[in-house]
Amino acid sequence: MKLYSLSILHKGATKANLLKAAYDLSSFSFFQRSSVQEFMTFTSALIVERTSQGSRASVKEQEYLCHVYVRNDSLGAVVIADNEYPQRVCFTLLDKVLDEFSRQVDSIDWPSGSPETINYKALDIHLSKYQNPREADAMTKVQAELDETKIILHNTMESLLERGEKLDDLVAKSEHLGNQSKAFYKTARKQNSCCEIM
């Protein structure tokens, strides 16, 4: 049961703009962490871009689940968790974080802000507190507030893409990803297709 990343983004006309993010990558091997982090940012942005205002969704990708909530005012948040972590608690966390963020940060800054300019520091605390869903006191009380049937489920990242779009192309074009991460992505793809020593 693990939360890997929690990020807040603003959904613009075509792109999502990252405002703040927190990561817990301690369970990944040391030399992969920077790439994994870039991929989580890339994925979070992509998911917010493909989610319409006022909706919630959960996207499954391998052993990860990305939960997203984009509010009607275009402010969105994504949490990436493993598939043991209770979905309901994730959405509680998203609600809470967005609520707090919009109270502390003026909406004028949302479209153009960046992690360096935005002054909101609570994300790391929330991420570490929610690692144990029971200590986050969210297990029972919010149950009724959330209509789980309204959450859209995607079984892969691919189902977010439009016709003719390919994940490989998006990765290659992405500005969130450095060269090392792109190489990392390629080897990971190769590993899935055939057995190699590496």
Added chain:
Amino acid sequence: MAECEEEVLVQRVVKDITNALKRNPSIDEIGVIPCPEARYNRSPIVLVENKLGVESWCVKFLLPYVHNKLLLYRQRKHWLDREALVDITCTVLLLNPDFTTAWNVRKELVQSGVLNPEKDLYLGQLALTKFPKSPETWIHRRWVLQQVLGQSSAGDRRRRQQQRDEADAERSQQLSEHLARTLHQEMKVCSDAACRYPSNYNAWSHRIWVLQHMARGNIKVFYDELSSMRLWVSMHVSDHSGFHYRQFLLKELVSELSQSTASSTSSPQHRSSSVSSSSPVPFHNHANGELSGGEGGEDEEERQLSFITVLQLFHQEMELISDLIQSFPGHETLWSHRRHVFFLWHQWRTDQQLSNDGGDSTLLSDREAGLHKGGAQGCAAQVGEGVNGQCPSEAMEVEGASLPDPRDSKRLKRGVHLPAPPSLPSEYTFISSVLDSCCPSEQRRFALSYRKWLDTVIVQQP
């Protein structure tokens, strides 16, 4: 030209790895850095914050080359001195720890005294950070541990021969401390690997092996494991292997405690080769029953204590599972754990009944009082046990049971509150409470199949 260049490159990399490990004994992780192209004049070996990284481009030269070299050595076509062997096997195994031949070469080096077994434990530990499942690494680890254990029991024998040696006691103290440290270290390696790879069966079964070989009969160690696993399983509710380990602990503890009920005079002698509890502060007083056992009059009390501890173990385990099932619905692992624990309880109860038949009526009626509790909660199912002549007031007494403090043995008289053990009616009540709540379809399915299992396996069986 290419071959010669490759040779130089490979030799340099092997040397770099060896030197890095030598210079920095606190390296705690290895990894491959994705990097398709070589950057000139830079070693592909990188050391950051005690993590050793190998750039991926060099692996495809390195691995076949060292592989071949080692195979040629094994076929006696190519001579390597011992130092070169240590270095080469180290490089191969860090990149491919399932290469049995390399581990075998190291076994020979350990046996001939060139290589310290501790070094091999460390190498395996590093390899497991990148390949947490690697079966060959775990297998080799057990071999090395057996060597270490063999050495220490040889030390034991020597010690007995030279009884008058004054430094003797001190040395045996050191020895058991060393074993305790090794045990602790193994547990750490296992949990590390279990966190890196979910349902890492190899790591968990190694952990079982370690307890069986290094802590046999040591109730303190088993208790500590059980309580430290509590948080782990709560955070890994779909890790089957982790729960299986917990089942193992429970089973061992119950059988160990039941043994001490049967004969509380188990000699501490036969446990000398395993780790003795270093700090004599047992979890419960009776946890090391052998200390006070065998003094006739205390026998009875001892048995009651063990009995109550077993009840308590089952009670707490069932509470934990119920809580986890309700908090994290839809995980089959939790349900099969429940099934296993209930089966264990059922078996234990049957065994107790057989051994107690006609014998001690005190324990029997105590237990039945416990069963009454479930009966009182009401469910049509019949408990496969004749409950007779129990006055309802006693059942009521258990109803509001608070767990007794086992440390206070004076209070342990007949009729004292007992922890509520699992029972068929309480299981059925739990299932219906799950079915009544609005739960995901999977949870429903698991609950129904658990009920079916109870109906067919437990109830049908007399």
